[in-house]
Structures are given as C-alpha cells and as structure tokens.
Amino acid sequence: MSSLPQSTQAAQKQTEMAEIRNYTMNFGPQHPAAHGVLRLILEMDGETIVRADPHIGLLHRATEKLAESKPYNQTVGYLDRLDYMSMMCNEHAYVRAIEQLLGIELPPRAQWIRTMFDELTRFSNHLLWIASCGLDLGAMSMFIYAFREREMIMDMYEAVSGARMHANYYRPGGVYRDLPESMPKYKETPWTKGKDLKRRNEWREGSLLDFIEAFAKDVSSKIDIYETLLTDNRIWKQRTVNIGIVSPERAVQMGFSGVMLRGSGIEWDLRKKQPYAMYDQVDFDIPVGVNGDCYDRYLLRVEEMRQSARIILQCVDWLRKNPGHVMLKNFKIAPPTREEMKDDMEALIHHFKLFTEGYCVPAGETYAAVEAPKGEFGCYLVSDGANKPFRLHFRAPGFPHLAGMDEMTQGHMLADVVAIICTLDLVFGEVDR
C-alpha cells in the first residue's frame, strides 16, 4: 500500500472519532448520589454535560388518586410518605387545606405545637441534607455527626406520636394529642452503663418540652462543629463555589421556591410573607444568598438551622406557660376522647360516625401552602361536598427544582452534577408522589 491512502484512512478515522464525541450516560436509578431513585440520562461531551434528562416516576404511588377513595383523615398517613424527610410539614399543608374548606379555627396550643414541630422537621431535614451532601462530596464525618443530632429529633417524633418517622400527628382541627410529660429513657445494657448511661439520659429526666429545650439550646454548638468542618474547607469550596448558579430571574421563571429561590437573592419565605400557624408571633430572620450557587445554598441551610432553633425555643417558652386543648372540641370533625365516650351517648355516636364515614367537607376548592424545608409545599384540594376529596394535588417543591436540573447542569463537569443534585435537596417520595 502506498502512504497516501493510509493517511486518508487515518484522517477518516479521526473524523469518525469526532462524530461520536457526544455520548450518553446513564446516571442511576441505583446510584448512591442520586438520593433515591433518579434516573438521569446525561448527554456528555467528554466530561462536560451537554444535556441532562431526568427520568422520574420510579417511586410514583399515585397518592393523589388513592386519596380520592378514602375519607379525609385516612390520607394524613400518606402525606408522611411523600417527602419522607420532612414528614410533619407535608401533613401541615394537607390539614390546612381541609381546615380552610371547613372554616374551622384551631386552639392556639395546637398552632404552637405545629409551629414547633414544623421547625424541628426543618431542622431534621437540613441535618439529613448536610449529612448526605457531605457524604456525596467527600466529607464522610458530616454524615456521622449530623445523624447523631437527627436521632434526637426522631426521639421527639416518637415521644409525641409513637412513630420515629411517619408521625401521622397533625389532624384537621389540631394535633393528635398533647405533648407527653415524660421522655423515654435509655436502659442499662452491657454497652451503655454508668457514666455513659447518665450522660445519655441527662436531658430525658423531665418532659418532652425540657428535652426539646435542652436540645435547641445545645444545638448551635453542634452547628459550629459542622461549620468548622465545611465552611472554610478548601475541598468543600472547590466542589460548591460557582457550581450550579441560578440567576434570580431564572429561579422565578423555573418555579423555584424555598432555599433554591432565596439562594439566588430573592427574599421570599412564606413564613414571613404569608404567615400561617404562629409564625407571625415568633421572631426569626430569613437568610438570603448572593450568588445563587451551591455554596450559598449550603450557607443558607446552615443559617436556617440556627433560626429554627431560635423559633423552637420561643415555642417551648409559650407552650410551657399555656396549657390547653390541642384539638378542636367539635365532635363533627374531631373525635371525642375515650372518657367522653364512656359517659356520653352523643360522643359515642359522633365517634362511630367519624370513624365509619368521616366528615363531609363543603364543596369548593382551596390551595394551602407551607414553607416546607425544601420549598413551598402546596396542597390543592377540590371538594364536591363528600367525605372524600374529589381531587387532591400536591405541589411538591422538588418537582420544579428537578425540572430545572437540565439548565443548571449544562456546561458543568460530571462531578458537579452530584453537587447540584444534593443542593437541590431532592426526595423522590415528593417528586414522584
């Protein structure tokens, strides 16, 4: 062979190589950094993302359709399983929608308990976020530290509702029961005894409120530890600063809410702007970002944890001073207690009707939104006057955030996708519903 055809061959081979430069990559659904079941189809140019196409729905359980076949109260439990990192905030949006249509007023103590548990939920969500995000970006110890504190909040959930995670605690008309007077304590085991046992039970001697207060007072020192580990950490900053920048205009246009919106410099928090529960009576600040990158969103979440602790302490203070009812005393909506049923025929009838049929909600439609840890969690409810919702739709904050994924990742490297996914703070229970 002469040398000429050979060189043409080589040139041809090179152009072929150039043509197949863009390739597609499958990220997930079984990927530790996908935060659940996200399947991401990435079109790549070398290490650079050209297009990201998230495929969702692997956790779709048709919660909204299931709710149409059940009386209102039986759906509360499903709400915990939507965003399973911020259980009570989801319940809050749903029960608020029902309360709006029923036109009922809650006892103030119930509102304060809801405010407190919403903040505890925000705290626990952000703890889990900082833990898993740290893990994804190479800060393993964050995971251990944050889970240590999160366990306390799980204990609070358990003390008040009986379940560590899926609390099913909020009800239309209030909350299921009042805060308990005592906390369960650790028992002596071969591994926990003596001084260690005493240290573990130190906060648990009093009531739940004492426990929460001790936790909230102590926790800012714990947040300082997290910040020591991350805020000025060179690797952390290299992975997050200037990654996934969202301009304020785009954040609004793409339907972002919560930290994703505030990180881009828009001061918008439903707790301040459209207050619900007792948020207009507590004192707290809303941190706002400047650059709209992953690092700003990290700083915001850390600051939100500190603010949550502030709110929790104010709630504890109020709840200590003001005993009272935690459930509306209207037997048409809220069930009577066991004791009332034992000596009152009316109460027994009401109880029977409530648990066999439920209550009818007046025809109409409403939208109730709460500032969930991840953003605006809304509940759109259409009632035709029956004991079951006609149509229920949840506006999950993660859904538009993930929809903005394509735009946020374009031009970034593959490793940055992980950083962006984690600062979106996704949970597929709510994205897929």
Place this chain on the structure above:
Amino acid sequence: MTDTPKTVSELFISRFGDSVTIGATQSGIMSLDIDVEHWLKVCRALRDEEDFSYEQLTDLCGVDYLGYGQSEWETEQASSEGYSRGVVGNLGPGRFDWADRPEADQVEQRFGIVAHLLSFKHNKRLRIQCFAPDEGMPIVPSLVEIWNSVNWYEREAFDLFGIVFEGHPDLRRILTDYGFTGHPFRKDFPLIGNVAVRYDSRKKRVVYEPVEIESRVLVPRVIRSDSRYKTDDVDLAADERAEELAANELASPEHTGSPETN
C-alpha cells in the same frame, strides 16, 4: 393583599371583559375561569402587566370532573328506608376493574386545567382555570413560553389525564412507566390493576394471571349537606355539650395530658 377582592375582580373584568369569569375566593386566593381561546393572551397579560405581575407559576394540574357531586349512599330520605341505601349502578373510584370501567358519558367541561400563580411584587396568589373544549381529545395551548416552570407540570397532566398541550416542546410521559397505556388519574381508570404477575415454580417461568382480589372500598362516598355546620338546634346543643366537657377537663388537673383519642 392590599386591595379588597371587590376591586381586584373589577380590575379583571375591566381588563379582560368576557374572556374571564370570576369564581369564588377561598382563603384569599381568587379563582379565574378563562376561555380556552383566550388562555394564552390572558396569561401573558397576567404575567407582564404591572397591575397583575404574576411572575411565577407555582403549580399546574389537570382535573377530571367526571362524576362530580355523585355519591354512593342515599342520604336524603334515609330513616324510612332502612339499610338499603346504597346507590345502584354508580361506581366510584376503586369500585370497578378494568373490564367494567364506566363508559364516560358526554360530560361537558370534563377536563380542566388549574394553575396557581404567585406575584412576588403584590404578594398575591391567583388560581386560573380553563376547560378543554373536546373531552374526547382534550387539547389546551401550552403555557411553556410564558412560564418555563410549567414544562413538567404539563407533562404530568398529559401523562395522568391525557390532556394534550399544544406547543409543548417535549410532551412525553413523566410519572408512569415506559410503555404505559392509559391515563391513570382519569375517573374512569380503575384504582387497582387487573393483571397479577408472579413466578410459577412448577412452570418455571413468570406467569400473568387475572387478579383474584375483588375491587372494593371500605367507606362509601357520601355527600351530606345537613348537620355538619351549625345549622340546627341539635348541633348547637352538641357543641355546647362539647364546650362544657372541655371546660370540665381543663378544670381538673389530672387531665392535663389528654388521653388517647380513639
């Protein structure tokens, strides 16, 4: 939230005239029914004009109004007719399987699109709604050019209700499985499946069988217009009794932590 609802509704009427109908206001959010022909035009004005400036579309979903207001339990003349109060022939969600799914009657305005808008500037929300003109093949113009956030919401409404959004750049299914047929959130779509898949150890392969479980719902769908809201003497008496009990409970110190409720 500075304007009273009255002036706001006047503003809408004076700006859009017949193309919109003002609906009820619930919890500070007004409903606006928009004619499907004017859907895009009105929405663009809602975003761009100073008086409205709804910069963000927070939520959009489809609604299937088939069977709205139908119940499965007779409540009007109950006491004289004993126990046979179940309404015959009307199957609510969860009570039929795929083979017996109800034939949708020609319902006018069956498929609706409901969106929630948010104005950061005025701190106000608005609910806008339009109906697809043809319920056999519901087509509505897409809002994706006006609010980009609507992209996935419209995909979801297409997936679950089969509403087609004209002008949507990428109208694929989003929540259901690859290769799924049907639109599961329609009211004539059964709640449970009709085929079960299992591994048969004798045949040594996966088999498909009809489901053995009967479709059933434990609580019938009931619409009551009476008794729930303080309308008659019985209710008021019950409420008084409840308040009395509440007062007693507060007075006695041993009942501060209320016992379990059910």
